[in-house]
Amino acid sequence: MRLRALLAERLVSRGLGETRDTRPQASRLPVLVPVGPQEDPVEAEADMRRRLHAVPAGTDLVLRTSGSSTGTGRLVAVSARSLLASARATHARLGAAGRWLLALPAHHVAGLQVLVRSVLAGTAPLVVDTSTGFRVPALADTLHRALRGRDPVYLSLVPTQLVRALQDEEATRALRQVDALLLGGAAASTALLSRARAAGIPVVTTYGASETAGGCVYDGLPLDGVEVALDAEDRVLLRGPVLASGYVGAEPGGGACDVGQDTRYHDVSLAGGTGQGIARQEGGTPLWRPGSRLPVTLRPGFHLLPTALPGELPAKGGTGTVRVLATPDRGRLEEGRLVVLGRADGLINTGGVKVDPGDVEDALTGIEGVAEACVVGVPDQEWGTVVAAAVVLQPGAALDGAAVRRCARELLEGSHAPKCVEVLDSLPLRGPGKVDRRAVQLLLSRS
Known part of the structure; x- marks a missing residue:
């Protein structure tokens, strides 16, 4: 090749x-x-x-x-x-x-x-x-x-x-x-x-x-060399030798190593005369410990964070700062394992209730005969947004959208259960085979 x-x-x-x-x-x-x-x-x-x-x-x-x-x-x-x-x-x-x-x-x-x-x-x-x-x-x-x-x-x-x-x-x-x-x-x-x-x-x-x-x-x-932490809103943070160099062009967050303007990192000082810069946060709280939680929320993209408390010497041979990727995903840490909960901007707010699409998709694919599911929010005059789903059935499954919806209502609370379910031959895909959620949303908004 x-x-x-x-x-x-x-x-x-x-x-x-x-x-x-x-x-x-x-x-x-x-x-x-x-x-x-x-x-x-x-x-x-x-x-x-x-x-x-x-x-x-x-x-x-x-x-x-x-x-x-x-x-x-x-x-x-x-x-x-x-x-x-x-x-x-x-x-x-x-x-x-x-x-x-x-x-x-x-x-x-x-x-x-x-x-x-x-x-x-x-x-x-x-x-x-x-x-x-x-x-x-x-x-x-x-x-x-x-x-x-x-x-x-x-x-x-x-x-x-x-x-x-x-x-x-x-x-x-x-x-x-x-x-x-x-x-x-x-x-x-x-x-x-x-x-x-x-x-x-x-x-x-x-x-x-x-x-x-x-x-x-x-x-x-x-993986070896990779470290995980969470920020104040449970956004997944990653660091290690696998990180990319940055984004190309003047896209949001496009700096190779930028500190987001919405963070409170306001000062850079020199540690112990070593000439190594260490970013500070208000109050001097430690900003990075693997598996820990940062007290501020980072916007998606690459950021510079310190490797030590303000005033501490960085590790020998270190630069005093590390590059960290703030992902767009929410997560939690369970005994050292990362559980990814979905995109931070993916929650569906329906009538003031926040619904995690992943939870609904898990319930739908747990119904016998349902092979795949994609859950999105669609506009609604009464509730602002309601939960909707597109599903793909297993071959030979004797189900339709109404039957899937009835099963979902038995498994989920009222606001979480899809208000409409569309059965598709296949879910629209994008890129390497990811479900195209925007295409699903447009499809369901018209149904």
Whole structure:
């Protein structure tokens, strides 16, 4: 694959790739911007020429986020070093390098990381043919070819792909034999995880983003070098070597290491004459401890936070500050494990009651015969906003929208139960296979 070859070249040029010669190369390589196979390369290049400005130093690739919730993707500047840090930590967590299957678009971070991991492992990835869309028989065929070898077999899927694979006996048998199936890109329902694990499939849930070079929290536990904390409103904060360089252009939060204007960090002092800057917060409260909670709310994006209390010396060789990514997601920490609760801006306010779409989706997919669900808020004259849902049924399920709604009303409180349920053949998707919530919202608003 051309993109894998370019990635290998980039890693070698940075002294990070498939070579014993770790001396950095002097050659200056252009920034890579992966594009999708269905995109017009001329239009893609013109779009990038308009948007590619103020690229952070050290950028090797620029990735475009899917914008599945907001409708507007961002340009994320990523270094080869952060990609490789993620790949190495993934292999360490899985126990060994191995043979990877590529079943996701390589121009998004999850698919791109499959290529980076294959470069690190020194193996060629097996590519699932998705030229006409994701097809379960093509996945099963590629899995059978991979399983003939001696190397551990790994792959990454999004929940929608796994839902479809579990409806096929041949694919399910093949998935049962892999060493790990990394499941990410979107939240997986409790029902889906239960079905997959009951089938004997070794699912590893992953959480991350383009800003973290892919998944950086596996089954709730951060990868080596990654640390997790929460801010005052339970927003998930991440730090570590996997963080991207920043955002490209003058987008909101676009600085490579910016402190949000809505925070109360107002002062920078020198610690112990070392010349190392340490940001202070009013009152001198410690701002960062892994697994802790910050007393202020950070807006989504990259921030500089101190590694020590004001007046303390930073760790030897340290800079006194660390870069932290404030994600758009809410979470909680349970005995060191991160539980992601959904987007901070995703709660549905209906008549003054806040409803978590994830809770409703879990209830809907727990109904026998419901395979997938997407819950959104739609306008309503009386309540302002009401809960609505689009569902996909299991093959042969004898249900309709009214029946699903009746079942939901038995499981959920009145304000949480969907006021309308639309049955679809498939949920609209965006990017690497994430459910396009804005498209679902528009669809349900018209029904």
